[in-house]
Amino acid sequence: MEKYVIRGGKPLFGDIEVSGAKNAALPVILSTIVVGDKCVIENVPDVSDVRLCLNIIEKMGGKIDKIDKTTYAIDTTSVKAETAPYELVKKMRGSYYIVGAELGRFGKSYVGLPGGCDLGVRPIDQHVKGFEALGATVNVDGKHIEAECKKGALKANNIYFDVVSVGATINVMIAASRAQGVTIIENAAREPHVVDVANFLNSCGAKVSGAGTDTIKVNGVSKLRGCSYAIIPDMIEAGTYMIAAAVTGGKLNIKNVIPKHLESISAKMEEMGIEIEELDDSVIVTGKADLERINLKTLPYPGFPTDMGPQMCVLMCLAHGLSLLSEGIFTNRFRYVEELRRMGANIKVHDRTARIEGGHPFLPANVRAVDLRAGVAVVLAGLVANGRTEVEDIYHIERGYDDLVGKLRAVGADIRKVDYPDYTFQS
Numbered sequence: 001m002e003k004y005v006i007r008g009g010k011p012l013f014g015d016i017e018v019s020g021a022k023n024a025a026l027p028v029i030l031s032t033i034v035v036g037d038k039c040v041i042e043n044v045p046d047v048s049d050v051r052l053c054l055n056i057i058e059k060m061g062g063k064i065d066k067i068d069k070t071t072y073a074i075d076t077t078s079v080k081a082e083t084a085p086y087e088l089v090k091k092m093r094g095s096y097y098i099v100g101a102e103l104g105r106f107g108k109s110y111v112g113l114p115g116g117c118d119l120g121v122r123p124i125d126q127h128v129k130g131f132e133a134l135g136a137t138v139n140v141d142g143k144h145i146e147a148e149c150k151k152g153a154l155k156a157n158n159i160y161f162d163v164v165s166v167g168a169t170i171n172v173m174i175a176a177s178r179a180q181g182v183t184i185i186e187n188a189a190r191e192p193h194v195v196d197v198a199n200f201l202n203s204c205g206a207k208v209s210g211a212g213t214d215t216i217k218v219n220g221v222s223k224l225r226g227c228s229y230a231i232i233p234d235m236i237e238a239g240t241y242m243i244a245a246a247v248t249g250g251k252l253n254i255k256n257v258i259p260k261h262l263e264s265i266s267a268k269m270e271e272m273g274i275e276i277e278e279l280d281d282s283v284i285v286t287g288k289a290d291l292e293r294i295n296l297k298t299l300p301y302p303g304f305p306t307d308m309g310p311q312m313c314v315l316m317c318l319a320h321g322l323s324l325l326s327e328g329i330f331t332n333r334f335r336y337v338e339e340l341r342r343m344g345a346n347i348k349v350h351d352r353t354a355r356i357e358g359g360h361p362f363l364p365a366n367v368r369a370v371d372l373r374a375g376v377a378v379v380l381a382g383l384v385a386n387g388r389t390e391v392e393d394i395y396h397i398e399r400g401y402d403d404l405v406g407k408l409r410a411v412g413a414d415i416r417k418v419d420y421p422d423y424t425f426q427s
């Protein structure tokens with residue numbers, strides 16, 4: 001068991017390098033299964049969800065070679081259908097991409113239901129709807145998804161999603177890349193990671209166009225081939241460090257980013273009075289003492305990302321007056337509020353809106369990472385609170401942040417990872 005111990009109250013200064021995007025890396029790595037050849041993937045973040053994906057592919061018969069710190073050669077030539085190990089698959093939300101990849105390549109799939117953060121009800125009906133439209137028969141029981149295309153190969157179709165879903169858009173795109181004919185996906189998600197997966201598939205010989213808009217066209221091909229591909233930078237990791245600079249009143253140069261992907265975050269931070277300078281592939285964020293209150297609603301891209309809501313809430317806690325944060329994607333995104341309250345925050349939640357009464361200083365406390373982004377939010381509050389904060393259940397955070405402790409320490413934070421049993425604190 002490990003936890004973070006933070007001594008807050010220090011402004012952060014310096015450069016932070018952002019890693020590859022977790023939510024792009026997971027589908028790109030798992031869609032190497034539909035390719036059935038050797039791919040070299042660069043800019044892979046070292047996070048536990050990604051390690052899990054690589055492990056799953058190995059267990060399915062694939063070959064993984066680590067070329068350097070962030071580059072992997074993944075050969076899925078020998079992967080066998082329906083061999084994804086349930087114990088690993090159930091630990092991660094993104095494992096549903098195995099279904100799309102297996103259906104596209106083998107015409108059948110049998111995979112454990114995905115795990116991931118508890119953000120409320122997370123149905124997969126739109127994934128199922130997409131696979132069925134492509135001619136698969138899909139059964140979902142309490143533990144598994146079983147899908148099979150009776151006619152051997154998937155047949156292209158027009159699919160109109162009822163809700164904008166990142167996972168369903170990517171999954172159907174992966175499956176359709178090898179379906180017979182032209183698939184049109186409407187009401188598609190437009191997130192940068194959707195575009196990244198389309199670009200990866202196209203580098204392997206797929207014919208996907210329109211990714212990044214709400215209509216994606218996939219002209220199925222009978223065969224894909226391996227390629228070399230670099231994952232885009234992680235916009236949520238970048239946004240998290242932007243908030244770290246702002247809440248500690250420091251100045252960070254956040255490098256290896258695509259500023260365009262950060263526009264919704266930059267716009268809201270600027271509205272609060274924070275200074276943000278955009279360069280070609282970095283953003284410089286300078287904290288300010290007096291922050292304006294704001295109202296914010298999380299929405300599908302290009303709206304403000306739900307995965308930045310908890311971190312933004314920490315910033316809103318420091319602003320003057322009442323800020324409102326509405327969650328537009330998930331039903332249960334506010335579990336971190338209880339933890340922030342332990343740290344002195346004054347937040348009330350009604351339905352899917354948090355009323356944040358700013359201006360109460362954060363106090364050090366013992367808190368939990370209740371999910372991935374919730375976890376990093378309490379770390380941010382801990383960086384502000386004068387004194388010692390301990391954060392437990394950090395495995396949630398390490399699912400999605402590459403070397404959080406090392407990166408924060410390098411810019412002046414006093415944060416350490418310690419084992420519980422061996423740890424005795426010396427004050």
Ligand code: UD1
Binds near residue numbers: 093307
């Ligand atoms: C992905 C991200 C997650 C992010 C979320 C929204 C990964 C591994 N996770 O999750 O970090 O918070 O996008 O940007 O990439 N929905 C349905 N039926 C479905 C699928 C989704 O009703 O079949 C609903 C969900 O309950 C939710 C909304 O659609 O209310 C959006 O979910 P979705 O975009 O699919 O999120 P994930 O792909 O699970």
